[in-house]
Amino acid sequence: MQALPLALMAFVFYLAAASWQGLALVRRVPPRDLLVRGLGALAAVFHGLIAIGLLVHEGSLLPGFSTSAVLATVLAVIILLCTSLFKPVLNIATALFPFAGIVLLLGTEMPTPTNTNGMTAGIALHAVSSALAFAVLAIAALQAILVGIQNKALKHHRIRGVVQSLPPLTTMERVLFEMLWVGLILLSVSIASGFVFLHDMFAQHLVHKTVLSLLAWLVFATLLLCHYRLGWRGMRAVRWTLGGYIVLLLAYFGSKFVLEILLANP
Structure with missing residues (x-):
């Protein structure tokens, strides 16, 4: 091909x-x-x-x-x-x-x-759930950027252009948190299946991915908990979403990039 x-x-x-x-x-x-x-x-x-x-x-x-x-x-x-x-x-x-x-x-x-x-079926479950979690949370991160743009524009009373074309802020935020919930569930399946089905984590250079994935899970879980318990929203939700996704990005691609690109044999 x-x-x-x-x-x-x-x-x-x-x-x-x-x-x-x-x-x-x-x-x-x-x-x-x-x-x-x-x-x-x-x-x-x-x-x-x-x-x-x-x-x-x-x-x-x-x-x-x-x-x-x-x-x-x-x-x-x-x-x-x-x-x-x-x-x-x-x-x-x-x-x-x-x-x-x-x-x-x-x-x-x-x-x-x-x-x-x-x-194996277990490794396939881990791989598929990991890929889906990353994809869903990528969309959530982009949604968070739009929410941030909309939030700042409304705060400064600039409602023309892009902001005028977007759905209401409450709708944008509701969609963001729905995506975060789906992404967190998939990420939970990915992490749990990794612990169960992947062996020799250190030999496979997976320890960094595991630690960073757990940290990203903690960031997203904290955000969702505080949203429903303390009413977190707006720019705080945007910052936590983007922060969690940056950690997840490092977890999924950081080690691969270092091992396969930077440290690859000539």
Whole structure:
């Protein structure tokens, strides 16, 4: 399979969808949700084919850095497209789609190691729940950025432009916390299955990922608990969401990047 031509086609579709949604967000063109979803879905098809090809090449559901990035972004795109059918989250495509396209282009050009480790049902559960948790929480982080922009604009009485196109702040925050709940549940499954089914954590260089994943879980759990007990919302919720996601990003990709890119043998 020639990955680069597919990646280029996916990038073009991603860019077209994001451009239209971005122009609609600043009220330069009318909203066309069906068009944005259609272009995004076409891009996701090509993206998904490349991700499957990379997984088959590596022979493992615990892939390397570049394959993990390609897989995580296509899952985030698919989840966003599906969620947008029920929740007002399609504006996130303005940032997510171009980022997914860039990751895809870079991922197809980076070397991918082969892996002959056996795959059990338990490890598959861990891998799938990890990827889904990362994708859902990525969307939550982008939603938090929009909430932060909207919150600051309303605080300074600037209600034109982007803010005028967004749903009400209460709706935006409700969607954010719903995403955080789903992401926390998936992250809990990922961590629990990792403890049960993964062995020789130190030998597999998984100790850093485990510690950081637990720290991210603690950040998200604290935020959700304090939201429902103490009413945390607004910029505090935005900061905690972004902080937790940065920790999760380091957990999922920090060690892979150091081991496979920085410390790789020439």
